[in-house]
Amino acid sequence: MAEQILLKHKVVSLDGYKASGGWTALEKATRMEPAAIIDEVKKSGLRGRGGAGFPAGLKWSFIPKDSAKERYVVCNADEGEPGTFKDRELIRMNPYLLIEGMAIAGRAIGAKTGYIYVRGEFAREAALLEKCIGEAKVAGFLGDKLFGSGFSFDLHVHKGAGAYICGEETALLESIEGRRGQPRLKPPFPAVEGLFACPTVINNVETLAAVPAIIEKGGAWYAGLGAGKSTGTKLFSISGPVKKPGVYEAELGIPFKTFLEEYAGGMAEGKKLKAVIPGGSSTPVLTAEEAMNARLDYESLAAAGSMLGSGGIIVIAEDTCMVDALLVLARFYHHESCGQCTPCREGTGWTEKVLRRFEEGGAGPGDADLLLSISNNMVGRTICPLADALAMPVISFITKFREEFDAHAAGNTCRPGRTK
């Protein structure tokens, strides 16, 4: 097994975390200049693990140096992208890693307060984080003047209330402020005007949890892992008909074939690979052949016409109907559209309706093209990427599995048999 950074230790207590080497990175960070911390993270090449892959150190460096306002660190633990379940696993495995990472981020950008936005359904994980934060405060790892330095940092858990869109960073900020989770127009970007109109850094759980190791061992060490510009390790969630679905940590750049066979145990008995959604439900689908030739990193998957996204791999077998699978995704995005942009609000609903015609009878020969046309009118025309998140699967499903859509439209029963 390759280098483990995030899932190395199962930690259930504050003492256990200390024994595993915990808090030494934070102590080191309190003695470092904030700019030096940001430089180290930049050097590591760490990129956002929530889906967008934006360089974390660069994001931190956008916080204005001369602002007199408060600054905030926000952790996005609103894990909800279908196929993604790594953050929940990480929190359960080692909640302290996230807490330490956030405190270091606070030191780097001059924030005294952080919020962890946990999706409402993760009630147990939110309670676990609250317990760990409480213990850390008592033990002096959070609170005033940490390690005898002038740096103070406090952390709060904020629970979501059931809205996929709050995983979009500006919708998440709206939600913390006690409003409907509707994404904001950018600019201003959160680094300049984020939470409570103050400079804010928002990172995914996995991104922040990687920070302590980077500060402890150095950015150059981290950059030595992975492949090219995709440095470090990544958590991959794999679900669908494989022998061992679950969350695995692997170096970026690992071939999908190796990952499927050596980590996930290969396809389940009697199942043949048909397609792979490599990075959460919004990333374009790959055919079995494309997937088996791809490596799991930002650049390789972009070159293969998809995205690394959140690393949420959904494996699809031959006996799954692609029309039915796409309908499930369309229903989801329609349900989760916040409704403020017309192309998304109407486009997701229209897409779902047309796909229902395919499944329930009544689709005509022009309907596959109609779906493509709707999608092409959604992409890039909205405030946030939720519209694109449905359009990308629609375009890739129809382009790569057109014969299944045409067979449905021709009135033939669904070829592989509907998933029931």
Next chain:
Amino acid sequence: MKKFKFSEEFNRKVAATVARYPKADAALIPLMQEVQRELGHFPEEAAQALANLLGISYARVKGVLTFYTMFRREPGGKYLLQVCRNLSCHMTGSVKLLEYLKARLGIEEGGTTHDGLFTLMTVECLGSCGTAPVMMVNDDYHENLTVEKLDKLISGLRAEAKAHK
């Protein structure tokens, strides 16, 4: 509309909740969650009371109430069953589980059994796709479900409710 009175427990928690934020109105969602935790749902009349408490409009509270799917505006059963229906669960049989629950409980999606024990709903991705199919019962996840497991679970919950009566 009848006037809503917050519980003493709720009133004790307000200050600490508000203190977590630089602005009091940011405590809106946690306070709504607290009302729902106590009552099992968020009643209409609590919206105006909370608006008054935080100095915000009724429309703002109502907007939040109707935006987030975890807020329940009507009283429901003792056990809220939420069957995940997204792709990984769909491929591993969530449709069958839902059909089974409808038949066994004699209710449709959104319905509550006559004895007030179960409310049945579907939800989108619960973020536990590796152990699909998944269903939540109140705050707890039940994973790798089969009809047999579900059958035992429902019987177990009925027995539990009877024992606590």
